[in-house]
Amino acid sequence: MKYICCVFLVLSLLACGQGKKYHKSESKTELASSSAIVAILDFQEELNLEYKDPETSPLPDRYRKNFDGLEFFKPDTNYIIVAKFERTPDAVPFLLATTTSRKTEELLYGIAHFELNGQEHELEIYQSLGLLDQEEYEDYLFLPFLDETNGEETYGGGRYIDLTIPEGETITIDFNRAYNPYCAYNKKYSCPLVPRQNYLKTKVIAGVKDFIKK
Template sequence: MKDFFLVCFSIGALLLSVNCGDGKKYHDQAAPKEIPSDRKLASIIEFQNSLNEEFSDPEVSPLPDRYRKDFQGLDFFEPDTLYSVRAKFVRTPDAIPFMMPTNTDRLSEEVVYGVVTFSLNGKEYQLEVYQNEELKSEEGFEDYLFLPFTDETNGELTYEGGRYIDLTIPEEDTLVIDFNKAYNPYCAYNKKYSCPLVPSQNHISTRILAGVKAFK
């Protein structure tokens, strides 16, 4: 997960913090899950372990101390490779940068880098994929793309504001979208963060039973 736009300049998916961690460690890290032999499943478990490690680390965790000290791991849906889909990727080189609203007064300058089309649960969907105008100039993030989405689980099983997926600019005209790697914006855990709002055109009218669940 790319953590960016924090005041302490820890990279995070278009999030803004008003202060940094104090460096204290109040807990033991969540025990990592065993990595299975299946490559797709292994990639999902590695993502989950990495996210849990990040949330356990007081230097980068979005969790307030009162939650982090008892943190035992995020709540994930069971890995399901049916939610890993191959999508057609069409670039939009003539797109004009725009200011994406957030849950605060901050605006995030984005451009629609491309459009992905895929089938899921028997229906075809088309979503916009964004590139941040400031982040693309940072070393290591030149190829980073941002896919925010909402679905029919929001406000029930998952965070009401939707979830994010990190992608990389593909060399060809297809890419894999793994909804098992969908994660919550930091403002789902802590009100001090400013998170981009999911555009209405990126709603998926089905239940995405994959990725991170709502934080309780």
């Protein structure tokens, strides 16, 4: 976003209306931040539209009738992290438990190393093997995580972030895009449980908050 600030100084020796204009443009950092905020707000709007639509919503009819939007933390670019991405090519597929008796087949695709809130962290990132036969999921990666907001500001079972396979040795994780498992809204769904090794010992004040049933 660009803005212009105009200041007019009227001096006793100058005619009324004359003066200086000061033009201020945002720096590249500020522009990038503004663009990121817009992208976060777009994500929130798209998620709300999805939850309002009976064809795509996980909400039971009784909750969707009065649904006027999810509650989010305020967008915060401090929670957009560029992490070092350590690939794990020798990892063996494993079965991840869910909230039901079903299990999902996952592969530890890589480990993200990053700093957040003044601390060093790492998170495991998975490839869901059961989705690979669908074209839209060919480069999909799955990041489930827990943090110290769970059970208070956010859903007790943790949250998810959708990622794509990066080309280089880093991966961008935007915690503003963290969303709740469908089980937070409707117990009929079977949702992967977050592995304990993906517990962040800090508060992630970003993304979707817990759902308050109305």
